[in-house]
Amino acid sequence: MGDAQTVVDIRGLATVFGKGDAAFTVHDDLQLAVQRGEILSLVGGSGTGKTVLLRHILGLTRPTRGSVTVLGRPATELGGDGASSRVGMLFQQGALFSAFSVLDNIAFALRELGTLPPVLVRDAAMVKLRLVGLKPEHATRMPADLSGGMIKRVALARALIMDPPLLLLDEPTAGLDPNSSDEFCALLRELHAALGLTVIMVTHDLDTLYDLSTRVAVLADRRVITSGPPRQVAQFEHPFIHHFFLGERGRRAMAQPPAAAAPTQEA
Ligand SMILES: Nc1ncnc2c1ncn2[C@@H]1O[C@H](COP(=O)(O)OP(=O)(O)O)[C@@H](O)[C@H]1O
Numbered sequence: 419m420g421d422a423q424t425v426v427d428i429r430g431l432a433t434v435f436g437k438g439d440a441a442f443t444v445h446d447d448l449q450l451a452v453q454r455g456e457i458l459s460l461v462g463g464s465g466t467g468k469t470v471l472l473r474h475i476l477g478l479t480r481p482t483r484g485s486v487t488v489l490g491r492p493a494t495e496l497g498g499d500g501a502s503s504r505v506g507m508l509f510q511q512g513a514l515f516s517a518f519s520v521l522d523n524i525a526f527a528l529r530e531l532g533t534l535p536p537v538l539v540r541d542a543a544m545v546k547l548r549l550v551g552l553k554p555e556h557a558t559r560m561p562a563d564l565s566g567g568m569i570k571r572v573a574l575a576r577a578l579i580m581d582p583p584l585l586l587l588d589e590p591t592a593g594l595d596p597n598s599s600d601e602f603c604a605l606l607r608e609l610h611a612a613l614g615l616t617v618i619m620v621t622h623d624l625d626t627l628y629d630l631s632t633r634v635a636v637l638a639d640r641r642v643i644t645s646g647p648p649r650q651v652a653q654f655e656h657p658f659i660h661h662f663f664l665g666e667r668g669r670r671a672m673a674q675p676p677a678a679a680a681p682t683q684e685a
């Protein structure tokens with residue numbers, strides 16, 4: 419079960435989809451423990467099972483073998499949908515209901531629960547709206563009228579509506595421009611400190627990773643091959659790690675204007 423500080427404890431996890439000849443192993447004997455207060459970045463190649471791992475923690479996918487324990491109880495007891503009182507989840511895509519206003523999106527899980535009168539649900543959602551740096555006048559906006567950065571903020575408020583101690587984020591800064599991405603990282607850092615959150619975040623973005631992570635875990639060869647502080651993990655000998663840390667650096671270096679070349683072109 420792990421001690422009281424262990425928020426997520428994954429032991430001997432195997433995930434196999436399909437049966438017989440079509441059986442496909444995503445995770446095999448995967449171990450990962452996450453302690454209270456960590457901001458753990460999960461990195462790995464496309465299709466290595468990062469999102470499936472978050473789904474295990476949410477209790478949406480059942481282990482083929484092994485165990486996934488969240489706050490001392492099997493994750494599958496959570497029945498998580500991304501906004502439970504134990505785990506909040508910011509999904510990679512389709513985070514918002516397009517037919518609902520900002521406030522109704524944030525309030526959704528609390529309203530579904532049906533234990534609070536509507537006026538209190540509304541108040542709670544307004545508190546979360548402000549918590550993520552939005553203004554009261556944004557409450558009635560529809561998702562189609564929001565910028566990418568604002569959509570992420572609303573999705574974050576929605577994930578936090580039940581005050582969960584654990585927050586899962588699937589590529590939270592993907593698709594944001596560098597400025598919005600920096601703002602979102604600053605917001606996450608503030609909320610992590612203010613609310614005492616434990617955060618597990620899938621990211622491909624090296625800036626986000628260095629900016630926020632207290633630890634990085636690398637998913638490759640169907641398990642967590644190494645974890646540690648970002649600069650330590652970057653030294654680990656593995657083709658994916660080499661490609662990820664050097665490859666992206668290389669791409670960013672390429673994006674810098676050449677020292678002596680054609681005049682700068684405005685985008
Ligand atoms: N419910 C499912 N049934 C069958 N295969 C799945 C299911 N969910 C995910 N997969 C497969 O598992 C692998 C890992 O998926 P995913 O966790 O989404 O990868 P990523 O690391 O890119 O997030 C992929 O090959 C995906 O197609």
Ligand SMILES: [Mg+2]
Nearest residue numbers: 468469470510
């Ligand atoms: Mg994914």
